[in-house]
Amino acid sequence: MLKRFLVPEEDRVFVREESVRNATETIFLEMGQSERDAEQSTDVLIESDLRGCESHGVSNMLRLYIDQYGRGELNPTPNVTTLRESAVSATWNADQALGIQVGPRAMELAIEKASETGIGAVAIQNCGHVGMLAYYPMMAIAHDMIGFCMVSAGGGLQVPVFGSEPAFGTNPVAWAAPADKHAPFVFDVATTQVAANKLMLTRRIGSKLEPGWITKLDGEPIMESIESPDYGGFRMLPFGGTRENGGHKGYGFATIVDIMAGILSGNGPGFIAGGLHHSQFVMAIKIDAFVDVDGFKADLDKLLEKLSSMTPVKGHERVYYAGLIEAEETVLRKREGIPYHREVVDWFNGISDELKLGFSLP
Amino acid sequence: MLKRFLVPEEDRVFVREESVRNATETIFLEMGQSERDAEQSTDVLIESDLRGCESHGVSNMLRLYIDQYGRGELNPTPNVTTLRESAVSATWNADQALGIQVGPRAMELAIEKASETGIGAVAIQNCGHVGMLAYYPMMAIAHDMIGFCMVSAGGGLQVPVFGSEPAFGTNPVAWAAPADKHAPFVFDVATTQVAANKLMLTRRIGSKLEPGWITKLDGEPIMESIESPDYGGFRMLPFGGTRENGGHKGYGFATIVDIMAGILSGNGPGFIAGGLHHSQFVMAIKIDAFVDVDGFKADLDKLLEKLSSMTPVKGHERVYYAGLIEAEETVLRKREGIPYHREVVDWFNGISDELKLGFSLP
Numbered sequence: 001m002l003k004r005f006l007v008p009e010e011d012r013v014f015v016r017e018e019s020v021r022n023a024t025e026t027i028f029l030e031m032g033q034s035e036r037d038a039e040q041s042t043d044v045l046i047e048s049d050l051r052g053c054e055s056h057g058v059s060n061m062l063r064l065y066i067d068q069y070g071r072g073e074l075n076p077t078p079n080v081t082t083l084r085e086s087a088v089s090a091t092w093n094a095d096q097a098l099g100i101q102v103g104p105r106a107m108e109l110a111i112e113k114a115s116e117t118g119i120g121a122v123a124i125q126n127c128g129h130v131g132m133l134a135y136y137p138m139m140a141i142a143h144d145m146i147g148f149c150m151v152s153a154g155g156g157l158q159v160p161v162f163g164s165e166p167a168f169g170t171n172p173v174a175w176a177a178p179a180d181k182h183a184p185f186v187f188d189v190a191t192t193q194v195a196a197n198k199l200m201l202t203r204r205i206g207s208k209l210e211p212g213w214i215t216k217l218d219g220e221p222i223m224e225s226i227e228s229p230d231y232g233g234f235r236m237l238p239f240g241g242t243r244e245n246g247g248h249k250g251y252g253f254a255t256i257v258d259i260m261a262g263i264l265s266g267n268g269p270g271f272i273a274g275g276l277h278h279s280q281f282v283m284a285i286k287i288d289a290f291v292d293v294d295g296f297k298a299d300l301d302k303l304l305e306k307l308s309s310m311t312p313v314k315g316h317e318r319v320y321y322a323g324l325i326e327a328e329e330t331v332l333r334k335r336e337g338i339p340y341h342r343e344v345v346d347w348f349n350g351i352s353d354e355l356k357l358g359f360s361l362p
Numbered sequence: 363m364l365k366r367f368l369v370p371e372e373d374r375v376f377v378r379e380e381s382v383r384n385a386t387e388t389i390f391l392e393m394g395q396s397e398r399d400a401e402q403s404t405d406v407l408i409e410s411d412l413r414g415c416e417s418h419g420v421s422n423m424l425r426l427y428i429d430q431y432g433r434g435e436l437n438p439t440p441n442v443t444t445l446r447e448s449a450v451s452a453t454w455n456a457d458q459a460l461g462i463q464v465g466p467r468a469m470e471l472a473i474e475k476a477s478e479t480g481i482g483a484v485a486i487q488n489c490g491h492v493g494m495l496a497y498y499p500m501m502a503i504a505h506d507m508i509g510f511c512m513v514s515a516g517g518g519l520q521v522p523v524f525g526s527e528p529a530f531g532t533n534p535v536a537w538a539a540p541a542d543k544h545a546p547f548v549f550d551v552a553t554t555q556v557a558a559n560k561l562m563l564t565r566r567i568g569s570k571l572e573p574g575w576i577t578k579l580d581g582e583p584i585m586e587s588i589e590s591p592d593y594g595g596f597r598m599l600p601f602g603g604t605r606e607n608g609g610h611k612g613y614g615f616a617t618i619v620d621i622m623a624g625i626l627s628g629n630g631p632g633f634i635a636g637g638l639h640h641s642q643f644v645m646a647i648k649i650d651a652f653v654d655v656d657g658f659k660a661d662l663d664k665l666l667e668k669l670s671s672m673t674p675v676k677g678h679e680r681v682y683y684a685g686l687i688e689a690e691e692t693v694l695r696k697r698e699g700i701p702y703h704r705e706v707v708d709w710f711n712g713i714s715d716e717l718k719l720g721f722s723l724p
Binding site for chain 2: 083091118161187212248256266271287306318
């Protein structure tokens with residue numbers, strides 16, 4: 001994550017992983033989730049925070065989820081149904097479960113199918129927010145598989161190249177593969193120039209947006225550095241930005257996501273399904289079906305070694321690959337605690353008092 | 363394709379599809395390919411030219427292939443061997459066949475497996491240039507499948523974010539899905555800011571490169587508009603360009619490609635395999651395994667209708683989606699002929715004279 005997204009030092013409160021897990025799980029139980037589901041939902045959020053992906057952790061997401069449960073937009077005890085199934089595939093209706101509650105189960109099934117056949121995939125319609133996408137493919141790498149995941153997230157944010165109105169959500173993609181000695185490759189990006197959650201985060205920490213990140217309401221790109229407008233006051237550009245700079249690539253990947261998650265699951269294109277009915281596609285690919293696992297990992301190590309040991313271009317300290325800083329940050333945060341903004345800690349304790357949940361952070 | 367890549371009007375010679383097919387096939391036969399393979403290889407090139415993807419058609423590629431056959435770098439009569447196989451997957455050693463010769467066969471096998479199981483994928487090691495990637499997923503859509511394809515193309519061109527030396531080739535990705543009334547979605551991009559072939563093309567037609575497309579040899583991005591330097595005199599940036607503008611996204615996708623095509627096929631990372639030993643990954647996903655095919659196509663039609671009928675932002679005439687202009691261009695070119703640069707036509711006729719091949723264009 002870029003420095004602009006980090007909590008300023010003077011506002012940081014370090015909280016132990018166990019404490020925030022306990023607090024978060026208590027909140028999900030209070031929302032009506034089962035114990036198993038509350039533990040699972042919590043794990044997706046806390047893994048985000050451990051990896052330094054604050055934009056998708058408890059700070060930004062929990063209060064949104066609570067609001068959605070409060071408005072009846074999420075079903076805490078879903079009856080997830082199987083619409084189609086084969087040896088390699090399944091399609092689920094998530095019955096408006098929170099995505100972080102049902103998504104891990106879907107990846108578990110994809111992994112099970114891949115164990116048996118070589119490849120497994122599950123498409124899910126009708127769920128809520130799916131959280132940090134990296135979580136799902138990371139489940140696959142623990143089984144010597146490559147994993148990937150896509151989420152169609154409505155149609156109200158991202159403007160196609162040359163377009164005057166939005167047609168997609170941030171439509172993120174994540175992909176992961178296991179190495180041996182090196183931290184795994186874990187790639188997780190929005191197909192917009194920046195994840196919507198990160199815009200919220202810039203507001204909390206008082207930083208600015210770059211030129212070419214967002215557009216005016218009529219689709220015209222904003223080419224100066226500004227503070228993030230209110231939700232509803234802007235649109236987002238596909239990654240790449242302008243056409244000359246490759247915005248058609250972000251636009252194309254956003255369309256792929258709408259096809260693989262939205263349309264293939266039967267949820268429909270995001271602009272019709274809307275922002276409350278997300279859809280997800282997860283796939284697990286067994287490495288052993290194609291090539292020797294040890295050889296694969298040794299080869300990936302060679303690539304990751306090449307990248308992470310490369311002399312950086314002047315002005316930079318280091319060359320990273322996707323997943324490297326996040327793995328380092330996880331080690332650090334497991335040891336020293338997670339640095340939340342003091343305002344987030346106050347919010348947790350406020351909720352605890354209000355609902356008599358009995359926890360207190362840090 | 364951007365206007366800058368088109369052949370200037372005064373240099374255009376229109377050639378009938380059949381004529382250039384015949385000429386190209388004759389050349390491949392002369393290079394030693396079998397009749398079936400020559401027809402197949404030709405089809406990949408001519409489909410590129412019909413779609414307006416000149417960068418990957420006969421103009422740029424044929425003379426390179428002829429040089430490679432001449433130097434013994436390509437095997438015209440490969441003994442393609444199966445290294446692993448399952449109901450959903452296969453890994454092939456292409457015995458240094460031209461990629462456009464062996465790739466279509468691999469996609470045929472992936473489609474066959476997907477017909478039976480729902481998903482099929484083939485990884486190919488040790489092949490030559492794979493041509494226009496869109497060709498392969500387009501094969502899948504004819505069978506009511508979603509197709510995708512990735513190619514690891516050496517390690518000598520693309521510099522990772524903050525890196526001082528190249529680690530990847532252009533590592534392209536293509537993805538396609540069938541609609542009903544609308545032209546199919548067909549997306550095909552390099553993970554660099556621009557395809558290497560397009561740089562060659564700018565030189566032929568005398569146009570310039572944009573800022574942030576390439577770097578100096580030491581990895582420093584060139585931020586002014588310049589003429590394309592000679593091969594070997596520059597490096598390429600991942601799509602997005604600089605880190606602030608999302609270059610880490612192109613870099614991440616380039617890494618995925620190196621993993622899925624290079625490492626999963628056993629070819630190894632591109633930087634070790636080198637520029638002569640490409641690798642490819644193709645996958646076909648049967649729509650029917652997840653959702654009703656007619657419903658899928660109707661939904662994709664709705665999305666493509668939304669995109670292509672949208673009012674454009676001021677300064678632009680139209681909103682496109684990936685594959686739309688190419689489908690329109692194909693209709694036009696099948697009717698009016700393919701507009702080649704006069705220099706390309708002269709080259710064909712020169713080869714015909716030199717090798718006594720007996721054809722004459724246009």
